[in-house]
Amino acid sequence: MLVLNCPYCGLDKDETELSAGGEAHLKRFGPGSSDEDFEGYLFERTNPKGLHFERWRCAFGCGKWFHAARCTATLEVFGTYKAQTLEPPKVIKDVITTKRPGWSWRNFS
Amino acid sequence: MKRYSVFAVAREAMRQHSGWGRAWSNPEPKTSYDVIIIGAGGHGLATAYYLGKNFGITNLAVIEKGWLGGGNTGRNTTIIRSNYLQDASAALYEKSRSLYENLSQDLNYNVMFSPRGVMMLAQTQHEIRGYQRTAHANSLQGVSTEFIGPSRVKELCPIMNIDGPRYPVLGALWQPRGGSARHDAVAWGYARACSDMGMDILQQTEVMGIRQKNGNVVGVDTTRGNIACKKLGMVVAGHASVVAEMAGFKLPLESVPLQALVSEPIKPCMDVVVMANTVHGYMSQSDKGEMVIGGGTDGYNAYTQRGSFHHLEETVRALIETFPMVSRLKMLRHWGGIVDVTGDRSPILSKTPLGNTFINCGWGTGGFKAIPGSGWGFAELMANGESPLTAGFGLDRFRVGRFIDESVAAGVAH
Numbered sequence A: 001m002l003v004l005n006c007p008y009c010g011l012d013k014d015e016t017e018l019s020a021g022g023e024a025h026l027k028r029f030g031p032g033s034s035d036e037d038f039e040g041y042l043f044e045r046t047n048p049k050g051l052h053f054e055r056w057r058c059a060f061g062c063g064k065w066f067h068a069a070r071c072t073a074t075l076e077v078f079g080t081y082k083a084q085t086l087e088p089p090k091v092i093k094d095v096i097t098t099k100r101p102g103w104s105w106r107n108f109s
Numbered sequence B: 001m002k003r004y005s006v007f008a009v010a011r012e013a014m015r016q017h018s019g020w021g022r023a024w025s026n027p028e029p030k031t032s033y034d035v036i037i038i039g040a041g042g043h044g045l046a047t048a049y050y051l052g053k054n055f056g057i058t059n060l061a062v063i064e065k066g067w068l069g070g071g072n073t074g075r076n077t078t079i080i081r082s083n084y085l086q087d088a089s090a091a092l093y094e095k096s097r098s099l100y101e102n103l104s105q106d107l108n109y110n111v112m113f114s115p116r117g118v119m120m121l122a123q124t125q126h127e128i129r130g131y132q133r134t135a136h137a138n139s140l141q142g143v144s145t146e147f148i149g150p151s152r153v154k155e156l157c158p159i160m161n162i163d164g165p166r167y168p169v170l171g172a173l174w175q176p177r178g179g180s181a182r183h184d185a186v187a188w189g190y191a192r193a194c195s196d197m198g199m200d201i202l203q204q205t206e207v208m209g210i211r212q213k214n215g216n217v218v219g220v221d222t223t224r225g226n227i228a229c230k231k232l233g234m235v236v237a238g239h240a241s242v243v244a245e246m247a248g249f250k251l252p253l254e255s256v257p258l259q260a261l262v263s264e265p266i267k268p269c270m271d272v273v274v275m276a277n278t279v280h281g282y283m284s285q286s287d288k289g290e291m292v293i294g295g296g297t298d299g300y301n302a303y304t305q306r307g308s309f310h311h312l313e314e315t316v317r318a319l320i321e322t323f324p325m326v327s328r329l330k331m332l333r334h335w336g337g338i339v340d341v342t343g344d345r346s347p348i349l350s351k352t353p354l355g356n357t358f359i360n361c362g363w364g365t366g367g368f369k370a371i372p373g374s375g376w377g378f379a380e381l382m383a384n385g386e387s388p389l390t391a392g393f394g395l396d397r398f399r400v401g402r403f404i405d406e407s408v409a410a411g412v413a414h
């Protein structure tokens, strides 16, 4: 059972209390953008084997969306953080750096 | 290759089975091939087979990081059907189903294809309408299916409880020519036939990088050295995004675990395949007597080849209402595979941004049934640059919005 800590209500939540929301930090493209950008935003996914940043929702708890940094190969959780940010905060990046030195994900490292 | 036949069995019985020989060879990699296929699952091996058989291309290697058939091909619940909704899907899956009918003879290998019939239960009003629509679409496509009522369902599958309190059985989409086959045998049969044509199947060899020059592929880096090629086919299912990244492009895919389980073997009690999409469960009985059960995918990305336990619990709990006998069964084994799911629940058979490189992926939870047809079409695409079978399944459909939407009926489609 995957357990994530909701950064809003501060509680550890089993995955059965959460719903997964897919890749995090996508830049939204709408009407007027190029076909390429729109396709990238809607469909293209990083889908990495290893470190991943995702959106999750505290569905049966406080109801808020938050972010998680997680490894898809080992299921290790590096940390969770609030959704009101365009990139992972430094504390999360530091945790990842100690566990996965030299990591990179999309444009972040 | 020694042909398998009743005479061969008799001959070997007379000499203590001393003359069988290897089914496929275990060669050292050559320095270069005309074509390299990454991934010795059913789709990779079938592609290689039809490249040889239909196009005479045999200077070919299939490169596999584990053992052949050890990916999703050897982990699936083997449902074979072709009752899809969209014309492009029906053409591809029906081609595949019809190739399955003669596959044992074609490969001289018993793949145990058993057209015992597949029924997809309608347990809500919405499903009744959905499956009636599919039945009409299928009759226009020349795929023989039928919408049947609850009493016929009960007649075909007496162990079913059709008037459960929560999800009564209201009817079913019935495809009498659907069924199942032995998953390993499909991989082994193709592998043996490929090896017989002189192709190399390189097991325990992982592709780590893809070499390119002026926008074209020139070879692959593997754990057993660099190997050059003129054309490359990527057929790695759950690892498609990982291999595509080596070539420098992204895919519209998410990789998630899908699980299955089998019970202890019991006497024959069910001679059809039943899928119940509303409750996310499906079941059939193997020739060994085990009840083979599968459910829905996990909700989040993972590459662990095992899923969350609560999904199995949900699957079994859901099946108990419709199949009360399941509550008395001991479960023997459960396992998972990593399935590659696209937004429209249809596969990708396509050219890629890298020249002379082709990709076959996105089969998600339902590609076993498609192995012969996909191999047939993808081989044509790789050899000729186009194929009527694969035409609608290109990567460009996500750019132009021409989806082949098979996700309408339910999230599960095996």
Ligand SMILES: Cc1cc2nc3c(=O)[nH]c(=O)nc-3n(C[C@H](O)[C@H](O)[C@H](O)COP(=O)(O)OP(=O)(O)OC[C@H]3O[C@@H](n4cnc5c(N)ncnc54)[C@H](O)[C@@H]3O)c2cc1C
Pocket: B038, B039, B040, B041, B042, B043, B044, B063, B064, B065, B066, B067, B068, B069, B070, B071, B072, B073, B074, B075, B076, B077, B078, B079, B080, B205, B206, B207, B208, B235, B236, B237, B238, B239, B243, B258, B259, B260, B294, B335, B336, B337, B338, B339, B361, B363, B364, B365, B366, B367, B368, B369, B370, B414
């Ligand atoms: C539990 C479960 C139940 C299913 N039930 C059904 C069903 O009832 N009916 C149905 O039609 N379908 C079903 N499916 C789906 C079906 O199994 C798959 O769609 C199909 O087997 C995919 O075949 P493949 O050859 O593309 O992939 P795979 O069989 O997974 O083969 C891909 C191969 O590529 C290899 N590979 C990956 N990366 C590399 C690399 N870098 N270098 C070298 N090799 C590499 C892997 O080791 C693997 O062997 C099910 C799947 C699962 C997991």
Ligand SMILES: [Zn+2]
Pocket: A006, A007, A008, A009, A010, A011, A058, A061, A062, A063, A064
């Ligand atoms: Zn919360």
